Amino acid sequence: MRRTLAHALSALLASGALASAAHAADTDWPKRPVTVIVASAAGGSADVLSRIVLKHVAEDTGANFVIENRPGAAGNIGMSQVKRAAPDGYTLGYGNINTLAVNPALFNKLPYDAARDFAPVGQMFAVYNLLVVRGDSPIHSVDDLIAQARREPGKLSYGAAGIGSSGQMAGELFKQMAGVDVMFIPYNGDPASLSDLAGGRLDYTFTNASVAYPLVRSGKLRALAITSKQRVPLFPDMPTLDELGLKGYENVSWGGLVFPTGTPQPIIDRLSQSLQKVLVSDTLKQDLANASASPGTPGTPADFARFIAAEQRKWGDLITAAHIEKQD
Numbered sequence: 001m002r003r004t005l006a007h008a009l010s011a012l013l014a015s016g017a018l019a020s021a022a023h024a025a026d027t028d029w030p031k032r033p034v035t036v037i038v039a040s041a042a043g044g045s046a047d048v049l050s051r052i053v054l055k056h057v058a059e060d061t062g063a064n065f066v067i068e069n070r071p072g073a074a075g076n077i078g079m080s081q082v083k084r085a086a087p088d089g090y091t092l093g094y095g096n097i098n099t100l101a102v103n104p105a106l107f108n109k110l111p112y113d114a115a116r117d118f119a120p121v122g123q124m125f126a127v128y129n130l131l132v133v134r135g136d137s138p139i140h141s142v143d144d145l146i147a148q149a150r151r152e153p154g155k156l157s158y159g160a161a162g163i164g165s166s167g168q169m170a171g172e173l174f175k176q177m178a179g180v181d182v183m184f185i186p187y188n189g190d191p192a193s194l195s196d197l198a199g200g201r202l203d204y205t206f207t208n209a210s211v212a213y214p215l216v217r218s219g220k221l222r223a224l225a226i227t228s229k230q231r232v233p234l235f236p237d238m239p240t241l242d243e244l245g246l247k248g249y250e251n252v253s254w255g256g257l258v259f260p261t262g263t264p265q266p267i268i269d270r271l272s273q274s275l276q277k278v279l280v281s282d283t284l285k286q287d288l289a290n291a292s293a294s295p296g297t298p299g300t301p302a303d304f305a306r307f308i309a310a311e312q313r314k315w316g317d318l319i320t321a322a323h324i325e326k327q328d
Contacts, residue, residue: 039078
């Protein structure tokens with residue numbers, strides 16, 4: 001009896017020691033470089049904005065973040081690599097509105113489960129789309145656009161950077177809420193759609209503000225509205241679609257960080273706390289503003305998980321209602 005009790009006590013103490021050692025290892029994170037898989041090409045907005053935010057997080061945590069670009073298949077290649085990574089805190093993934101919220105409803109089969117395969121950390125940044133027409137367009141307001149689309153059902157066309165892109169989601173939400181029948185034309189990137197818009201081959205587009213705003217300033221394009229829910233400090237004079245009558249309209253190209261599921265919670269919390277700290281810093285706000293972006297909404301990993309779930313429902317419902325064809 002005494003030997004059994006002694007063995008049980010010894011095992012208990014040993015397990016406690018192991019747990020303490022594991023916790024110490026977690027709280028000592030990071031001890032080596034952290035790979036960040038960004039499922040888009042180097043030099044794109046996701047890559048540039050991620051680097052801006054991670055530079056600030058690195059200064060706060062002492063971590064060395066090494067970005068590894070893995071573009072292709074609408075982000076599915078990169079996210080599947082994050083899923084397969086060891087959950088030891090040394091592989092992070094960049095997840096966004098497309099890979100975590102749109103793709104689950106858009107693709108017949110994904111190589112990952114957005115709800116189960118990742119441990120959310122937090123939102124890094126938000127980029128808004130602008131509703132733009134060409135500079136000499138007879139359409140001068142959102143009311144003008146809606147009125148013309150209703151007078152001529154099926155005649156107007158808008159473009160965006162590909163099926164499932166934030167621009168298409170913005171356009172389909174606009175169609176649904178405004179009750180208009182217009183044609184969508186997918187493009188291979190924003191520059192191609194903006195070229196056709198300026199050339200009169202499109203009537204309007206929903207385009208990343210960082211890409212469109214220089215053309216707005218030059219007069220080549222005219223911005224009618226921004227897709228944020230409230231006006232943003234970056235574009236204080238730009239009205240929102242919500243305030244122009246489409247109550248509740250919001251479309252945000254957000255990006256954030258996720259770990260593979262199974263990553264120790266102390267590591268997730270450590271990175272989350274650092275991210276929340278830098279998101280409210282004036283330095284980061286200015287650095288992102290220089291790239292026409294805004295800081296993400298600070299919050300806990302649970303807050304980010306709830307946000308992702310809400311975005312999945314929102315865009316999944318829209319894809320179904322708009323009869324957007326599923327992709328293979």
